[in-house]
Amino acid sequence: MTAATGAAPRGGTGPWVLGVDSGGSGLRVALADAGNGPDDGSGPSAGNGVGAVDSIGAGIPDGLGDGVGPVRSAASRVPVRTGPAGIDAAHLLDQLLPMVRVLLDRAGADAVSAVAIGAAGMATLGADLRAELPGALARSLGVRRLALAGDAVTAYAGALGQRPGAVVAAGTGMIALGTDLTGWRRADGWGHLLGDCGGGAWIGRAGLDAAMRAHDGRRGGSPALLARVEAVFGPAPELPALLYPRGDRPAVLASFAPEVARCATAESADPVAAGILREAARHIADAAVAVCPPSGECEVGLAGGLFKLGDPLLVPLQGELAARLPQARTVPAAGDPLDGAVLIATALATGDLRLPLDERLLHVPTEQGS
Structure with missing residues (x-):
């Protein structure tokens, strides 16, 4: 009622x-x-x-x-x-x-x-x-x-x-869509198993992978991310049993993306976490490049909760877009x-x-x- x-x-x-x-x-x-x-x-x-x-x-x-x-x-x-x-x-x-x-x-x-x-x-x-x-x-x-x-x-x-341009919509997943008002160009949005590269689930999974590498002593691990895994999920060896049976695995993976951003901006500035976000920015830029109308100036709108991660993601993304889409102008989503x-x-x-x-x-x- x-x-x-x-x-x-x-x-x-x-x-x-x-x-x-x-x-x-x-x-x-x-x-x-x-x-x-x-x-x-x-x-x-x-x-x-x-x-x-x-x-x-x-x-x-x-x-x-x-x-x-x-x-x-x-x-x-x-x-x-x-x-x-x-x-x-x-x-x-x-x-x-x-x-x-x-x-x-x-x-x-x-x-x-x-x-x-x-x-x-x-x-x-x-x-x-x-x-x-x-x-x-x-x-x-x-x-x-x-x-x-x-x-x-x-x-x-x-x-x-209803203006021509491109929009990257990024949250748990990631998809880019562009148009010159005669047709649509789409990139990614294929789900967390086949794509969504640079999205929240992708970032979260990369962070969890780095944490498990640190737990095992393998190259590429991040002790900082391992500490956040244990604080959020509990002992690292129990993570598979917690994650794999879940029907909402993409959302669970994405829930760790803010922890990756926090580690990248912490006082020690974990280089592994920062590297994950730089790679995510490259993937997002790949999608924007694929869909941006090729002629003239292109507005690129950034939509979705992923961009609330702030500078650790936005700074490298702006750099990638400036280098690869010099004709583009990044704008915040109006709605x-x-x-x-x-x-x-x-x-x-x-x-x-x-x-x-x-x-x-x-x-x-x-x-x-x-």
Whole structure:
């Protein structure tokens, strides 16, 4: 049950649009008044915490905010299931529809003009979503304009809007996406077993490897990282039994990345930890080089929690990008993937979608009922 802490005004004139961000930490939804968004499509139309937000939880008594602005959001902490058919459309709808109905009621709105859903794994695991969601959302919400996007696309839109450039989205994993607005260029994002080089899981695993080398007395070990392993996880020989049975191994590996950064910036400045972050920066730069539009100046947006590691990663990354992409200008992300989903939905509603369509990365089905 959701508790109300203030009456939400029924401000805004519409059209109302819905942005959805589905990932490993759950499902986030934002209802926005597209009539109050920017008219040039150059940047995010709603912010995560930009403007006033009505915030509700799906089965979580987080409370309802005062809601004095055009953006209202809801969240579920339950990740959408993935099964044999890929991302489970029925499970996504079971969570999404009740939240949307509450948000519409709080906004005093009767309908949603356009919806954009960004989901981790959409490119390879989105077949069920592409097959089921257009009809289901048309029947349940009367939605006629729908975009289904990979989370890298919504991260791009949140970071740079509808401008050409490149975005590196790095958290537990790492993917780079670039466009000249005629097509997409993708690099990495292949998961922690096949890639995600330079991402949080990659850094964490490299740090754990250096710790275990120090435990064994092998070359390349780091006593500083070994000390952090034992402080965080317990005795080093017990680490395999702790790690291997876990279904969330990438997240566990990534949880050690901040420890690598701390060792790199400690008073003794562990050279092994610093070397891991320099190599991570090279991998991230490799991906940015692969996707940056080749002609003219290229903006490179850095999006995701990995960059909160700060200077131990950012300083070598800036050096790599300056040397290998001298035409590039690094910019902070203007918004997050939920902002990007709202921007795409707004562009659909206003007929101003300029990001290139792609069957797997940014799919816009034929309008339902037209």
